[in-house]
Amino acid sequence: MQEVTDLGFWRVVAEYGPPDLLVTEYFRVHSDSRPERQILRAIRENPCGVPVLAQLIGGDVPALVRTAGLLQRERIAGIDLNLGCPAPLVCKKDAGGGLLRRPEHIDLILGALRASVATSLTVKTRVGFDRPDEFGTVLDILCRHRLDAVSVHARTVREMYAPVAHYDWIRTAATRLRCPVIANGNISSVAAARAVIAATGARGLMIGRGAVRNPWIFRQIRDAWSGATSPAPTLVDVRQYIDRLYHVACDPAAPERARLGRLKKLLAFILPGLDPSGELVARTRSAADEKELFRACDDFLTSTQPFDLEPHQDSPCTALV
Numbered sequence: 531m532q533e534v535t536d537l538g539f540w541r542v543v544a545e546y547g548p549p550d551l552l553v554t555e556y557f558r559v560h561s562d563s564r565p566e567r568q569i570l571r572a573i574r575e576n577p578c579g580v581p582v583l584a585q586l587i588g589g590d591v592p593a594l595v596r597t598a599g600l601l602q603r604e605r606i607a608g609i610d611l612n613l614g615c616p617a618p619l620v621c622k623k624d625a626g627g628g629l630l631r632r633p634e635h636i637d638l639i640l641g642a643l644r645a646s647v648a649t650s651l652t653v654k655t656r657v658g659f660d661r662p663d664e665f666g667t668v669l670d671i672l673c674r675h676r677l678d679a680v681s682v683h684a685r686t687v688r689e690m691y692a693p694v695a696h697y698d699w700i701r702t703a704a705t706r707l708r709c710p711v712i713a714n715g716n717i718s719s720v721a722a723a724r725a726v727i728a729a730t731g732a733r734g735l736m737i738g739r740g741a742v743r744n745p746w747i748f749r750q751i752r753d754a755w756s757g758a759t760s761p762a763p764t765l766v767d768v769r770q771y772i773d774r775l776y777h778v779a780c781d782p783a784a785p786e787r788a789r790l791g792r793l794k795k796l797l798a799f800i801l802p803g804l805d806p807s808g809e810l811v812a813r814t815r816s817a818a819d820e821k822e823l824f825r826a827c828d829d830f831l832t833s834t835q836p837f838d839l840e841p842h843q844d845s846p847c848t849a850l851v
């Protein structure tokens with residue numbers, strides 16, 4: 531997740547139990563782009579000890595091929611093409627989710643990338659731009675190429691991060707595509723993971739916001755599938771997690787103001803719903819310095835009450851992007 535799941539965040543994930551696979555923030559690709567240094571650094575210093583897919587966003591075929599070539603000199607497991615980003619500026623340039631309006635161009639891009647990428651080639655897509663019934667045409671194109679996996683976020687581009695999720699279309703993708711399909715969207719707990727696998731028949735799960743809120747999730751899912759029990763995190767554990775985020779995910783060399791801004795961004799995924807009065811969210815958001823922010827956390831996150839894993843439907847994190 532752009533500007534969220536960076537190297538610092540991966541370091542914290544490594545402490546809590548990493549997933550089986552990481553996907554980088556996207557490399558922005560255009561005619562004179564160079565791979566962003568901070569994302570290259572995440573690949574080179576990957577602290578999780580698991581394979582990494584380098585994600586590309588763009589619509590310029592020669593530039594995508596050139597960038598994929600440069601990235602294949604790095605320690606990556608494959609190249610992932612973003613067909614999901616809903617940011618209006620990205621879509622306007624026919625990149626990310628915007629490409630879903632031009633399936634014939636997706637065909638060109640995948641043909642060129644498949645011919646030049648010797649490692650895995652994967653796609654991350656949403657289920658259409660305006661409506662999910664457009665996704666059938668996109669699947670026709672994806673079926674034509676030798677892809678190694680396709681991750682499907684169960685929303686259209688127009689739906690952004692709305693509560694609705696079209697898991698039925700992930701099932702269609704899992705039925706039609708020969709490669710493994712990874713389901714994505716709203717997986718925030720083991721219960722949600724089980725429900726999504728049952729609803730979609732997907733081979734794997736991709737988790738974004740749920741992992742920022744609950745860094746225990748990868749371990750919890752692994753334990754649940756192997757029949758082991760995972761300890762249930764409490765509010766005290768959440769308080770410690772916030773501490774790790776501040777000291778590890780927020781660049782220790784950056785000025786306090788920048789670190790505070792970064793922590794607040796991450797807290798927007800974590801805190802909603804933890805305090806029904808909303809005071810914790812309000813106080814941390816308006817905190818002028820580190821002391822004020824941690825005082826608010828200390829006032830609310832002290833009990834061994836279980837951590838509620840499901841963020842509220844109307845929580846600010848759904849409106850963040």
Ligand SMILES: Cc1cc2nc3c(=O)[nH]c(=O)nc-3n(C[C@H](O)[C@H](O)[C@H](O)COP(=O)(O)O)c2cc1C
Pocket residue numbers: 531532533534554555556585612614654683714715716717736737738739740850851
């Ligand atoms: C702040 C933010 C940044 C994101 N950046 C990316 C990105 O760089 N690449 C990508 O494939 N998806 C990106 N996404 C989408 C997520 O990967 C994911 O598809 C979406 O949030 C739904 O899954 P979730 O409910 O597990 O978060 C981003 C989402 C958010 C909220």
